[in-house]
Amino acid sequence: MLFNRHLDTDMDPTLNPKLAYSSTPRHRLCLGGLLLLFAVVIYRLPHAGTEAMAVHKAIVDALVAGNNWGRQALVGSMDYPVLPSLSLLAAELLAKILRLDGERLLQAIAQTWSVGYLFRITLRRRGWLAAPLAIALAVILPQLRNSFLLLDPNWVTAVPLAAAFFHLMLWHEERGLRDLIMIGVHCGMLSLCGFGPALIGVGMLIVVYLEIRRINASQETAARKSAGLRSLLWAPFAYGAFLWLLWNWLVMDNMFFGLHDAWLRADYVPIGDLCKHASKAFPLTLALLAPLMFLMLKSDQKMVARCLLPPVILIPIAAMVAAALGVPQTGLIPLAAILMLAVFILVFLASFSAQPVRISAIVVCLLIAGLSFWQSQPPAAPAVAEAQAPSRQEILDFIDQYWPESRTVLYGVKLPAVYPDPEEKRFVARLDYQEADFLEQAQDEQLHILVPPADGVYYPLVGSPLADIHANGKPWLLLEKQWPSQWQLWRCVIPAKNESRLDFLR
Amino acid sequence: MPKKICDLTTHISPNPLSPRGFPQATLNLCRWQKWAIVIFLVITVAWAVLDYRSELLVLNAALTIFYLLTTLYRMLIIDLSLRKPREMIITPEEMTEPPNGKEWPRYMIILPMYHEAAVLPQLVEGLKKLDYPKDRLEIRLLIEEDDDETMPVARALNLEPPFVIVPIPKSYPRTKPKACNVGIEDGEADLLVIYDAEDQPEPDQLKKAAVAFSKSASNVACIQAKLGYYNSDWNLLTKCFTAEYATWFGLCLPGVDSLHAPIPLGGTSNHFRLDILRQAGGWDEYNVTEDCDLGLRLFENGWRTRILDSTTWEQACPSLPFWVRQRSRWVKGYIQTYLVRTRDFWGLHRRLGFWNSVQFHLLIGGTFVSQLINPFYWLMTMLWLTVRPEGLDYFFPPLIFAMGSFCLFVGNFIFAYTSAIACVRRGVGHLARYGLVMPAYWLMMSLGAWKGFLQLFHKPHHWEKTKHFAETDDGQQQSTT
Structure with missing residues (x-):
């Protein structure tokens, strides 16, 4: 008959004192x-x-x-x-x-x-x-x-x-x-x-x-x-x-x-x-x-x-x-x-x-x-690789000069951790880049996109849409600012709903 | 006519709730329970009219907490039973001599039968193989007087002692526990065991139980042998049924035993000290899971039950319609038992103590409540997975969502996984993979539960008799009843 032992029935620790756990x-x-x-x-x-x-x-x-x-x-x-x-x-x-x-x-x-x-x-x-x-x-x-x-x-x-x-x-x-x-x-x-x-x-x-x-x-x-x-x-x-x-x-x-x-x-x-x-x-x-x-x-x-x-x-x-x-x-x-x-x-x-x-x-x-x-190393612990990243305030100050209502979209897992905004007041976090969704949202409000440098830290170097934006941009994106560390801030330039192209350009 | 030693059939009290002096399932509800249900319904309806959303939110929260507690409790008892086997293990050496050194205790076996002619000869042959001194044994075949099918076959077998045919007079209710009560009103024995007609107990089970009683504390009144199925490989239903039984008898009951909590007895292979059983009033003839009720009643009166490492092989119902009927009776009986035992609500809690009361509610109440509400939650889950209806979020605020997710993703897996563990532990490891497909089986359990629940209102004492099937030469199954 099988109980707690399923292979070696003679190896019961409760019967064999050598194997018994002596914890009191x-x-x-x-x-x-x-x-x-x-x-x-x-x-x-x-x-x-x-x-x-x-x-x-x-x-x-x-x-x-x-x-x-x-x-x-x-x-x-x-x-x-x-x-x-x-x-x-x-x-x-x-x-x-x-x-x-x-x-x-x-x-x-x-x-x-x-x-x-x-x-x-x-x-x-x-x-x-x-x-x-x-x-x-x-x-x-x-x-x-x-x-x-x-x-x-x-x-x-x-x-x-x-x-x-x-x-x-x-x-x-x-x-x-x-x-x-x-x-x-x-x-x-x-x-x-x-x-x-x-x-x-x-x-x-x-x-x-x-x-x-x-x-x-x-x-x-x-x-x-x-x-x-x-x-x-x-x-x-x-x-x-x-x-x-x-x-x-x-x-x-x-x-x-x-x-x-x-x-x-x-x-x-x-x-x-x-x-x-x-x-x-x-x-x-x-x-x-x-x-x-x-x-x-x-x-x-x-x-x-x-x-x-x-x-x-x-x-x-x-x-x-x-x-x-x-x-x-x-x-x-x-x-x-x-x-x-x-x-x-x-x-x-x-x-x-x-x-x-x-x-x-x-x-x-x-x-x-x-x-x-x-082989020892000191505890290398840079809190998120933000040393090179522009500060939150710097980005907001820049955007607020012209587009105080605009929100900045951040893609991926790491990037939103650098600019946490759970209530999505100024930064909107998305895990994956969905162009159609972005364009649809851009019709309702002014949006920016922050793109980190293409160094493999925030997104894969090959096959990632962000790598593509960083290198080539998009017809509906305007590069507003590029920091020396290669961080880029793009503005979406499609007109919002009920807004003529002329108004938008103005 | 043998002389009655005790009277287990006459009503001694005019109180319909306890005609034989202890709470019985003659009526489903007592006065306060009726009022409680009425008040609950009134509040529910009124609240729904005023603000059904908040009502559903509260209901959902309560049920989610209930699910969570049930899941955690199940995890606890499974872990306990895996940590330290609680079953009483009797070695062959211990059975070489009678426990008191002189002679084996007198044993009475009772076998309530109704329309079981086809399996009777096989049953008798099986019982003859029991390894127990024949002069210390009495085997009582309890056959309904008007059972024209079984009685002639039994008489034709010309049975000799230790076999005795006990005709059960036609009277109401026509239930198995009533027959059992009649069967033990007379006769001298120290120990008693009840088997079903299709049971195949291991030959040394009586000796094991006798030794186990002698080794137990004096407050042990009952020893439950494990139940298993000999026809587990017949079809998918019997495989899942075997996995379920293996979980209940192999993991859950030993775990409950580890906590020294009340054990709901299984339908057969309950070994009793006969005098204590008679004192307790025998089985409740109005309860359709009289075994579960008796286990709890004994516990409330200070008696304890242990689990014995010996198996009685039964037949798993291989036919879905009959299986649903059997399940409906079990759930109906569990509800009856729960209602009967909670009539004296505070008294019950006082007698059991806080922790045992909680376990009673989780084990008895939790079993039928979860089977009844599961379909609603499955439906909701399916909707959430497929249609994702708007507004469902309202009923799942973060904490409830977290608990609900735990029950859905972890709890369900644990329940299925423990079935697989139980199969391995019971030596039917080839069925472990069927343990993992248990969710489909739970759906059928809910079907049976709802049938039983609805039957409680119009046929509370109706006994859905379990059909037994015989395997024919060509491997097909045939109903024998």
Whole structure:
């Protein structure tokens, strides 16, 4: 009879004391208290804002104001995925009740939650000693420390990632149905977290899928017992992807709208860029892979090592591709890699009791830490790439000289975040450029269009209508001003309804 | 005529709401409930005349909150049941000796039957295979006196002990619980179990239940075995039905058990301590889901129910019209049970406590309310997805929209996904993919729910009997009743 065990019925952790989770209420209380303290510390840290936070915040503000661009930007961009925006929205609402700062609250909750999972992993392996070691690593390793200081809603991604990893480890040990479901559910959540996390999610699912196949092949009765597991495993991810496509269809009238920009950019990514990013990720990956292989071959923690392998390979790949595409990850992927490194080191230390091996493990740790310092970068956190952008006041002052009633249309996700105006008094945000809609609206009111420079930051260089406007303009647009940084302000020159062409020219 | 040990059929009180001394479904509504409904209708109509938009907004908000709570509750109980199995697991070693070390407790099996001649021989053969000392067992076939189809077949079988034919005198209401009450008025036994005519219990179920009772606390009055379907692969309906049953018995009830909440019993395979069952007054013969009512009544009186890890295999109804009839009876019975149990509204809450009361409303009230209102929300969703009518936004202010979206996109998936989980957990993992197409099945559930709800007004005690089908040699299904 099948209960919580579906593959290896003899591996029941409640029957096998070696596998049993020894957490007592006292332990849980201590851990809870520690995590609460950790959350408070995180909340109080001097965070630096990021572009991702500014854009997600603009989306949330627009949603709260009932602005249509908010709904469009929520679902219509792969760069600024759904789950971080929704989490920020929830955090803002909660913060309002608690009279706190929503962005910091989200950061504190997400980081604490994910670190909580890592604590649970370390506790399962080697008691309380491992927990402070993990904290120490978090403080020492520069990427980790820097990433902790970047205010970014993408941190939410770390929660399902850490949870999926935690349950993957448990599933390898115990083959529990609940763990398998949790892997599926958390990887499903990753499908709503953008390109990189989705790729990691798929990678983890493939690992489990292959493992189920391997077990099926090795045991006669396993195939019958494992029937349906694959549906359970993949269903949440497939549903997450389906939801995203459905929302795109509902809001943007195009199921594949969210993929469009990424697709255009992917078409243009030079191989050189890819190699550049690959070379950045390479040393750390190698430093991780070598001891991991050693663990897989020699330690008594082979299962854990097998869990670590796919993320260790996939995370740099995802980071490399995401960076080359210009998808904002804000240090999240290196962070995830280093968090896993922390666990990995602890597992390494826990695996071997012989003094020389422990010393060599510490040497490896130091080596990795050294590499980490060597690769460290200061927390680069320019709040939205607005350094070059003309200021809001500058634009308004210029327009108000001649067209005080005019509103300026902003296209895309990033641009409206630079000039947030949820009530659309002076700036009108639209996610996609629809010429017919623009012309129809221009018949009712005077409109301007602000076009950023064609540098691939605000829109893809090739195939984007904005790139076309920047280069060639339109017959019904008049270039009113171009800033030295190549920002352009165009005025629509079609006459409004009930206005003769003569009046208009006058 | 054997001597009655207790009287479970005579009305002792002139009060039509509780003719046998406890609240029964003789009438649907008590006085205050009638008044409450009248006042509610008056307010609803008056409000609609004055400002129907604000009324619909408030109604929508209330229903959305209800949906959200139901979804969260379902998530909680599913997670609990996955975390820690609550079923009582009895090992073969524990069944080698009687629980008290001397002899096995006396067991009575009752089988209410009506027009079941075709399955009777098969049933008898199945019961003979039960692994329990025959001298400690009594199997009572409760056959209606005027059932000219089943009675002759039963007599022709020349049954010997432990089989006993108990003719049920013709009297009203003509329901299964009435027959069961008649069947247990006499006879000596420690434990009792009720099976349906088409049931195939696992042979060691009685021993498991006996051991489970001996291991349980003294306040455990009932042990519910799990129910499963042996014909799950017959057609799409039986596949979905199996997924639904697997969810209910494999995930929901163990989860409810984890919370120590009242458990609505399933129709068969309920093992009781006979003396307690008699004390409690047996089943309510006017209630068409007497099992659910009994589970709650026992809980209210301080008795507890546990879930046993043993399965009774039943037949899933493979025919849609008959399935709808069966479903209509279940929903009608749930409404009856809800109304009967809430007659003494504050008393119920006092006896159950706050948290158990909330669970009672979510589990019993929530089940039928959601099945009744689901079609309206599906219609609204379809309109929103396709026509996108103007003005619908008014009824979904941001907070309601957020909750509604959660229920639509997350809640529905969770309900379907848990069906798939339940299939895997019950060992019918090949049906997991059908668990994911459950939304189509929910539509039919709502159809049955509305039939049951409407029937409550004109035929409240009518028993929509479940039809059983036999598989013929060429693989077709044939009605046997």
